[in-house]
Amino acid sequence: MNEDRDVAPLQHYDRSYFSSWNYADRGLGRFSMYWFARRYYAALVRRYAQTGQGALLELGCGLGHLLGLLQDDFRCTGIDLIDYAVEQTRKNAPRARAIQGDAAGTEIFGEGEFSAVVALHLIEHLPRPQAMIGDVHRILQPGGLWLFATPHPNYALRRFKDPESDAAGKDPTHINIHPPAVWRAWCEERGFRVLRHFGDGLWDVPYVPLLPVKLQFALFGFPALIQVLTRSTFMPLALGVNQIVIARKIA
Numbered sequence: 001m002n003e004d005r006d007v008a009p010l011q012h013y014d015r016s017y018f019s020s021w022n023y024a025d026r027g028l029g030r031f032s033m034y035w036f037a038r039r040y041y042a043a044l045v046r047r048y049a050q051t052g053q054g055a056l057l058e059l060g061c062g063l064g065h066l067l068g069l070l071q072d073d074f075r076c077t078g079i080d081l082i083d084y085a086v087e088q089t090r091k092n093a094p095r096a097r098a099i100q101g102d103a104a105g106t107e108i109f110g111e112g113e114f115s116a117v118v119a120l121h122l123i124e125h126l127p128r129p130q131a132m133i134g135d136v137h138r139i140l141q142p143g144g145l146w147l148f149a150t151p152h153p154n155y156a157l158r159r160f161k162d163p164e165s166d167a168a169g170k171d172p173t174h175i176n177i178h179p180p181a182v183w184r185a186w187c188e189e190r191g192f193r194v195l196r197h198f199g200d201g202l203w204d205v206p207y208v209p210l211l212p213v214k215l216q217f218a219l220f221g222f223p224a225l226i227q228v229l230t231r232s233t234f235m236p237l238a239l240g241v242n243q244i245v246i247a248r249k250i251a
Contacts, residue, residue: 007127012173015084018063021171028063033203036228041147042069043231045116048195048246049074049145054115057139059103060122064089067096074116079103104128106135116145121242124150124174134190142251146192149244152199153177156238157220160207167204167241180237183245192247196233199240200224 017023028034045056054074058067061078062085070076076096078089081103089098101108103119104126117136123129136146151168152158163169168177184194201224205216227235237243 007175009173009175010081013081015082017082017173018084022167025167034065036225037200038065038069040228040231041066041118041120041149044233044244044246045070045118045145045147046073047231048147048248049116050141050143054141055113056116056118057109057114059106059117059119059136060125061085061089061098062120064092064096064098066118066120067093071095077114079105104132104135106132106139109139111138112141112144113139114144115141116147118145119148121149121151123148124176126176129176129178130186130190133186133192137190137192137249140249142249144249146187146247146249147245149200149242150183151177152180152237152240152243154179155199155202155240157202157207158241161204180243183243187245187247191250193250194245194247196244196246197237198233198244199235199237200242200244201227201235202239202241204241 026032026034056070056074056076058078061067061080064078067076067078067089071093076093077099078096079099079101080086081101083100086098086100089096103122117140123132126132140146151174153168158166168174180197184197187194202220203217203224205220206213207216207220223235
């Protein structure tokens with residue numbers, strides 16, 4: 001199984017990225033989908049990561065909100081290629097260490113340096129994601145948590161969407177989108193045990209004509225809301241616009 005070798009479109013990675021494509025379609029304020037999602041991911045990290053004041057790394061830390069939620073629980077580090085992202089991380093997670101650099105450049109970190117590594121919608125942007133998973137394995141402690149989220153190219157209702165303009169397809173920086181079996185195989189090949197692999201819900205409405213978008217969001221998105229509010233992981237992969245992987249480095 002070979003990984004893709006696309007070239008990363010670096011020209012898109014500047015401040016404007018955070019007002020383009022998927023960021024342009026969603027609010028970031030209190031009680032927004034983004035706001036709930038960051039709290040959900042923080043709860044998953046606390047649940048599955050080893051207890052104690054371990055070290056956590058977020059690859060592609062974006063605006064730093066997840067690190068802001070976890071900075072009291074872990075010694076947090078974030079890395080992002082975009083200078084604006086680093087500025088915002090320092091603002092939103094003042095106790096975290098924020099580094100400007102390529103998230104694939106993990107050679108700056110030591111072997112077994114972290115007890116948890118998180119990458120939310122980062123790995124699909126990388127030209128060599130399979131190698132990146134191996135790098136994550138190196139910098140994690142035995143038993144360490146590896147949690148990432150990435151688009152699901154074959155979720156159940158995508159056939160009703162235009163794949164060129166839906167949440168996964170409209171972002172030209174998504175150069176490595178793969179089905180669940182590929183990500184799972186790459187994790188297992190690199191020495192991870194996958195604990196949970198599930199979907200995040202059918203939130204990328206509309207799927208059908210005539211029905212108002214808000215009504216579709218309520219109907220199709222309700223199970224995802226329950227998953228988020230209950231901090232559970234019950235959503236089948238087929239019912240997720242994105243797939244979420246929770247894995248542990250085999251000790």
